[in-house]
Amino acid sequence: MTEHRDIELAGGIRLHVAEQGSGPLVVLLHGFPEFWYSWRHQLAGLSAAGYRVVAPDQRGYGSSDRPEGVDAYTLPQLVGDVVGVIRALGERQAFVVGHDWGALVAWAVATVRPDLVRGVVGVSVPPLPPRGPVPPLRAARERFGGRFYWNYFExxxxxxxxxxxxxxxxxxxxxxGASGSRPADGGPALPLVPPGGGFLDLAPEPPEALPAWLTEADVAAYVAAFTESGFTGGLNWYRNLDRNWELTAAWDGAVVTSPALFVIGERDKAFAGVEVMDVAVATLAPGHLGTVVIPDAGHWVQQEAPAQLTEVLLRFFAEV
Incomplete structure (x- = not known):
């Protein structure tokens, strides 16, 4: 059964965590716009297999603290939160698994604190490439005329x-709209917000009947969580992209040496083919053990194909 509690971290940040099971620690990091609940299936499946599984509401989300100020959501601070969670749980190491923005945090934790990471899994998002010559928000603004969704979020x-x-x-x-259930022509290839429109215009109109992987109770859980938290905390992660570019200069060229795995849905718009992904991830993570493609899944892999992802994770943990 999943238990819930709050963890106080250094600096006064309080994170809400969902926890289940006992054994080697697995930390599950959600993305945008999600909260611990996106890992509900893995909390059950991994704990049943003999792992202590912890899924925090990351800073700015759910029932965790939502500091004021955009500069309270930088990548080094998010990495520090994960390090703090591992320590607060009394553990010396953990498997760190992240999805979407949570994947970027997971890769970053493995980059700067490999001593804490038994293995790292990025779901849907590969490690950060080397720094370009121009900060990312500025680069996107110049390339796409301010229509890229990062800039819309700014x-x-x-x-x-x-x-x-x-x-x-x-x-x-x-x-x-971002799932494998969407129509084959569901939305533009690039997430460019239409002039005078909004981000939601990028997604096709959902059907009246939800896809099999998503229930009315699931939608209600998201509505309740974001009624409490709002979206500002999560959007502030994007608003720090240029600040992260500056703050992580010392990491430029660093690689992930921990055992690593990349997982992506076959229908995720970021999927560019197994060979391309393998080369890209292996360049940034020499410990890369391969790319796993989940058939028919889109971006929300852990929710769309929970049993398949849990099986993939258990194989990786066993191999490591």
Whole structure:
């Protein structure tokens, strides 16, 4: 049974965590716009296989603290939160698994604190490439005329207003639109917000009947969580992309030496083919043990194909 509690970290940050099982520690890091609940299936499956599984609401999300100020959500701070969670749980090492933004945090933890990481798994998002000559928000603005979704998220209050107008409709559209259940022509190839439009315009209209992997109770859980937290904390992660570019200069060229695995849904729009992904990830993570493609899944792999992902993770943990 999943238990819930709060953990106090150095600096006064309080993170809410969901925890289940006993054994070697596995830390599951969610992405945007999610919270611990996106790992509900893995909490059950991994703990049943003999692991202590912990899924925090990361800073800015769910029932965790939401500090004021955009600069409270930098990548070094997010990495510090994970390090703090591992220590607060009384553990010396953990398997660190992240999805979406959580994958970037997981890769970063493995880069700067390999002593704490038994193995790292990135789901949907590979490790950060080397720093370019121009900060990422500026680069996207110059390349796409400000229409790239990162830039749409930049202005405080804009995306918050769009997403918060009707939370139920927002999550139906987001979860369906980035999933493998969407139509073959569902949305543009690049996430460029249309002039005068919003981010949700990038997703196709969801059907009245939810796909099999998503229930009305699941949608209600997301609505309840974001009624509590709002979207500002999660959007602030994006607003720090240029600041992260500056703060992580010392990491440039560093590689992930921990045993690593990359997992992606076959219908995720970021999927560029196994060979391409293998080469890209292995360059940044020499300990890469291969790319696993989950058939028919889109971006929300751990929710769309929970049994398959749990099996993949258990094989990786056993191999490591």
């Amino acid at each position: 202005t405080p209050g804009v995306a918050e207003a769009e997403f918060g107008k009707d939370l139920d409709a927002t999550f139906r559209r987001m979860l369906f």
